[in-house]
Amino acid sequence: MVKVTVTENEARYLKLIYRKQVEDGSLVGTTDLAKWLRVRPATATEVIQNLSRKNMLKYRPYHGVELTGKGIREARKLLRKHRILERLFFDFLKYDVRRSCAEASKIDYHASMDFINDICRAYGHPDQCPCQKTIFSDPLCEKRR
Amino acid sequence: MVKVTVTENEARYLKLIYRKQVEDGSLVGTTDLAKWLRVRPATATEVIQNLSRKNMLKYRPYHGVELTGKGIREARKLLRKHRILERLFFDFLKYDVRRSCAEASKIDYHASMDFINDICRAYGHPDQCPCQKTIFSDPLCEKRR
DNA sequence: GGAAAAATTTAGGATTTACCTAAATTTAAG
DNA sequence: CTTAAATTTAGGTAAATCCTAAATTTTTCC
Numbered sequence: 531m532v533k534v535t536v537t538e539n540e541a542r543y544l545k546l547i548y549r550k551q552v553e554d555g556s557l558v559g560t561t562d563l564a565k566w567l568r569v570r571p572a573t574a575t576e577v578i579q580n581l582s583r584k585n586m587l588k589y590r591p592y593h594g595v596e597l598t599g600k601g602i603r604e605a606r607k608l609l610r611k612h613r614i615l616e617r618l619f620f621d622f623l624k625y626d627v628r629r630s631c632a633e634a635s636k637i638d639y640h641a642s643m644d645f646i647n648d649i650c651r652a653y654g655h656p657d658q659c660p661c662q663k664t665i666f667s668d669p670l671c672e673k674r675r
Numbered sequence: 676m677v678k679v680t681v682t683e684n685e686a687r688y689l690k691l692i693y694r695k696q697v698e699d700g701s702l703v704g705t706t707d708l709a710k711w712l713r714v715r716p717a718t719a720t721e722v723i724q725n726l727s728r729k730n731m732l733k734y735r736p737y738h739g740v741e742l743t744g745k746g747i748r749e750a751r752k753l754l755r756k757h758r759i760l761e762r763l764f765f766d767f768l769k770y771d772v773r774r775s776c777a778e779a780s781k782i783d784y785h786a787s788m789d790f791i792n793d794i795c796r797a798y799g800h801p802d803q804c805p806c807q808k809t810i811f812s813d814p815l816c817e818k819r820r
Numbered sequence: 821g822g823a824a825a826a827a828t829t830t831a832g833g834a835t836t837t838a839c840c841t842a843a844a845t846t847t848a849a850g
Numbered sequence: 851c852t853t854a855a856a857t858t859t860a861g862g863t864a865a866a867t868c869c870t871a872a873a874t875t876t877t878t879c880c
Binding site for chain 3: 593
């Protein structure tokens with residue numbers, strides 16, 4: 531079991547796919563991703579193929595993409611980090627929603643889960659980000675009542 | 676005036692050069708850098724040449740390196756971020772010095788100065804990191820008495 | 821001072837990531 | 851079932867990192 535890592539850019543795709551596919555229930559294709567991330571469709575296809583090689587998703591060419599269990603776990607970790615950071619920026623530092631998201635995006639990928647868990651504890655284990663999306667729990671972070 | 680940016684890796688070099696040259700007063704050569712950063716001398720030379728092209732330092736081949744005003748300003752910004760984050764990890768989250776430094780290193784480059792300034796205010800404008808190095812001030816962060 | 825040893829840089833590559841355009845292929849529309 | 855639209859493949863570019871081996875410069879020391 532070699533640890534497979536995902537690049538920062540791939541992480542962006544993963545977070546987006548999770549939001550669209552799992553949270554919004556929509557089918558996600560490479561062209562949608564390209565549009566959202568402002569790259570050419572061919573570029574999105576390439577990244578998707580890499581994520582597929584890393585077993586983060588199942589890719590059916592011409593049809594779309596579906597996260598695997600591994601991909602879902604990875605996306606949730608990333609989104610937990612992102613959303614905890616959003617809460618920090620929004621509640622504590624009083625940034626607006628947009629800016630909270632932007633600042634969180636810059637560091638979520640780089641923050642260790644321990645750091646995130648410490649913020650989570652310090653701010654009372656919030657369970658939603660500023661835009662009401664779920665903040666996933668982490669086994670190492672104290673349970674909520 | 677085009678904004679010149681430094682990569683995350685180049686930032687590592689810059690921080691290190693500042694600490695050694697300005698704070699410790701030692702002459703810094705490419706081979707020293709290579710040793711500290713665990714790369715081959717040829718690799719360090721290459722990075723130094725890039726930093727030189729970006730006017731962050733003066734490079735005299737075979738002799739050593741000297742930060743320019745621009746390089747010093749950039750290094751101080753980076754070290755301010757790094758050291759404020761160290762304080763956060765050390766004081767607030769109770770990490771030890773080593774780990775505080777490690778965690779800070781992962782995100783210092785990516786954190787906006789606004790975020791850093793907010794942490795700085797929240798923790799009473801500390802002027803030293805956990806290992807007693809100076810935390811440089813920022814014009815947008817409330818003055819200390 | 822100059823030759824040999826040591827340190828440093830240059831030259832030339834390899835790999836990875838991320839992006840693009842144009843051509844081919846597949847799907848979808850009528 | 852043919853054509854239009856969407857999507858992927860093929861083939862490139864560019865920037866970052868890193869490396870080894872060969873050249874060059876500096877240092878050491880007779």
